[in-house]
Structures are given as C-alpha cells and as structure tokens.
Amino acid sequence: MTGFSHVALRLEPLHDRIVPSVSVVQTGGTLTINGDQHANTVDIKDDGTPSGLTVSVDGTDYPVTGDVTMVVVKTRGGADTVSYDLTGDYVGTTRTVEVLLGNGDDTFTADLGHGIDAASILALQVNGGNGKDNLSVTGTGGGPVAGMLSVQLLGGNGMDSISFSYQAEVDGSLMLTADGGNGKDTIHGDVTAAADSTGSVLAQVLGKNGKDDLALSVTGDGLAGLSKLDASVDGGHGKDAVTVTDNVLVLDAAKN
Numbered sequence: 270m271t272g273f274s275h276v277a278l279r280l281e282p283l284h285d286r287i288v289p290s291v292s293v294v295q296t297g298g299t300l301t302i303n304g305d306q307h308a309n310t311v312d313i314k315d316d317g318t319p320s321g322l323t324v325s326v327d328g329t330d331y332p333v334t335g336d337v338t339m340v341v342v343k344t345r346g347g348a349d350t351v352s353y354d355l356t357g358d359y360v361g362t363t364r365t366v367e368v369l370l371g372n373g374d375d376t377f378t379a380d381l382g383h384g385i386d387a388a389s390i391l392a393l394q395v396n397g398g399n400g401k402d403n404l405s406v407t408g409t410g411g412g413p414v415a416g417m418l419s420v421q422l423l424g425g426n427g428m429d430s431i432s433f434s435y436q437a438e439v440d441g442s443l444m445l446t447a448d449g450g451n452g453k454d455t456i457h458g459d460v461t462a463a464a465d466s467t468g469s470v471l472a473q474v475l476g477k478n479g480k481d482d483l484a485l486s487v488t489g490d491g492l493a494g495l496s497k498l499d500a501s502v503d504g505g506h507g508k509d510a511v512t513v514t515d516n517v518l519v520l521d522a523a524k525n
Contacts, residue, residue, distance in 0.1 A: 293324055293331040300337045302326065304344035308373075311342055311349070315364070317357040317383060342368040344375065348400075353379040358412050359389035368395040374427075376403045381420075384412020387441060394421040397429055397450075404447075406433040413438035414468065424449045424456075428479075436461035438491060439468040448475040457484040460500070466491030470498050472517075477505040484512040492516070 292303045302311060302324065314323040319336035342351060351368055368377060377395050385391055395404055404422045414437050422431050424447075431447045431454065439462050447456045460472050466489070474485045487500045501518040502511055511519055 291326050291329075293326060295333060295335075295337070298336055298338040300324070300333060300340045302340070302342045304342075304347070304349060304371075306346040308347040309344050309349045311344065311351045313340065313342075313351075313353045313366075314356050315353065317355060317359040317362055317389075319362050319364075321357070338364055340364065340366045342366075343371065344369070345371045346373055347371075348373045348375060350376045352377070353393070355381050355383040355411070358384040358386065359391055359416065360386050361388045363390045365392045366394070368393075370396060370398050370400075370402060372399045374401045377405070377422075379406045379420075381406060381408035381418070381435070382411040383408075384437075385414045385416045385418050385441065387415040389416040390419075391417070392419040394423070396423045397425040397427070399426045401427045402429045404429065404431045406435070406445075408435040408437065411437060413440050413463075414443050415440045417442040417444075419444040420446070422447045424452070424454055426451045428452045429454045429456075431456045432458070434459040436463060436489070438463040439466040439470055439495065441468045442471075443468065444471040446471075446473045446475070448473075449477050449479065449481055451478045453479045453481060455482040457482075459486045460488075462487075462489035462491035462495060464490040466494050467496060469496050470500070472500040474502045475505065476503065476507065476509050478507060479505075480507045481505075481509045483509055485517045486512075486514045487516055488514060 290305050294301045312325040322333045324331045449456050456474050458474050474483050476483050483502050485502050503520040
C-alpha cells in the first residue's frame with residue numbers, strides 16, 4: 270500500500286499589480302509622453318528651435334534635453350486635455366508631433382501663430398480615437414510659412430467637433446486636413462492666404478460616415494499669387510450640410 274506524504278500548505282505571494290502611470294521618456298530625438306486612465310492635462314510649448322520644448326503633465330514640469338525631432342503623446346483613457354503652442358518662429362527645425370487621445374471625451378488645442386522658415390518642417394497629427402472629441406487649431410498673426418506646415422486632425426469614432434483657422438503668407442507648403450471619421454461631426458475650416466503668397470495650399474474637410482455639418486472657407490489677398498490651391502470638402506456617407514467658398518470643390522455631399 271502506497272503511503273501518503275504530507276505537504277505543508279503555505280501562502281504564495283502575488284506579484285504586484287502594475288497600474289499605468291504618467292511618464293515622460295526621451296530616447297535620442299524622440300520624446301514620448303504617456304498618460305494614464307485618469308483625465309490628464311498635457312501642455313507642450315515649442316519655441317521653434319530643435320531643443321526648445323517645455324512639457325507639463327498634470328501640473329508637473331518634465332525636463333527636455335537635446336534636440337527633439339519626434340514627439341508622441343498617448344493619453345489613454347479619461348477625458349484628457351492636450352495643448353500644443355508655438356511660442357516662437359521655426360528656424361532650421363524639423364519636428365513631427367503625434368497625439369493619440371485614446372478613449373474618452375478629449376480636447377486638443379493648438380496655437381500655431383508663428384512663422385516656419387524655409388529650412389523648417391512641422392508636421393502635426395491628432396487622432397481623437399473613441400469619444401466625443403473637440404479638436405481645434407488656430408494660427409493668426411505669425412510670420413510666413415516658407416517651409417512646410419502639415420496639420421491632420423482625425424476625429425475617429427464619436428460625435429466630434431473639429432476646427433482649424435489659419436492665416437499667413439504662404440511661400441512654401443501649407444497642408445490642412447480635418448477628417449471626422451464615424452459619427453455626426455461638425456467640421457469648420459478657414460484658411461486665409463495673406464498678400465504676397467507664392468506657395469501651395471492644400472485644405473481638405475472629410476465628413477466620412479454620419480450626417481455632418483461641414484464648412485470650408487479659403488480667402489485672402491494672396492490667393493492669386495499661389496502656385497497651387499487644392500481645396501475640397503468630401504461629405505462621404507450621409508446627408509451633410511455644406512458651406513464653402515466658390516474655390517472649394519464639393520464631393521459626395523448635399524450642399525445647402
């Protein structure tokens with residue numbers, strides 16, 4: 270008969286549960302800002318120089334050292350607020366800023382009211398993700414766009430409000446795109462080419478799915494001097510309300 274061995278019972282310690290928290294990590298020229306599941310507030314100020322970034326998350330300042338060519342913001346869940354403001358002209362600087370707002374009713378604002386010199390490129394892309402998001406970009410009273418400025422505002426799923434209003438002398442390349450994604454969205458765009466403009470302007474408003482309120486105005490004393498103007502509104506699926514100036518092409522939408 271086989272005997273039974275006695276095994277002493279004991280409690281095994283459980284591994285610590287890892288809870289996501291805010292972090293700001295710089296690896297070479299890439300700066301990554303991670304939020305958590307709470308409502309985070311991220312403020313980024315950019316003086317236009319390769320190393321001239323100031324970052325604050327939930328009221329805490331984080332140091333940035335050396336040149337930064339790529340900024341990635343991931344706020345995850347929660348009703349987050351992210352702002353990106355130019356405080357000086359872009360001079361000899363190339364930078365990409367990618368903002369992923371994640372789930373929640375989020376807010377993004379940007380003030381791009383400074384110049385972009387011929388040796389500079391600024392690319393800004395904002396993705397609202399799921400939720401009722403408010404994405405807004407303005408730029409008035411700054412210097413000319415002699416290099417390249419590209420702005421993409423992507424609403425994602427949900428009933429989003431997206432707007433851009435930009436005014437400058439355009440001697441290089443200006444590209445502005447607002448894409449509502451799924452949901453009943455409100456998208457209004459306003460571009461003013463100031464006098465003496467000689468560059469190119471691309472302005473697009475995309476309604477995608479849903480009954481959207483869409484508007485795009487392209488005006489200014491510098492329109493006649495532009496080398497290229499491509500302005501359009503594409504309503505996508507759904508009966509949309511559309512308001513445009515005469516130089517804007519309207520596609521797949523019920524124009525009122």
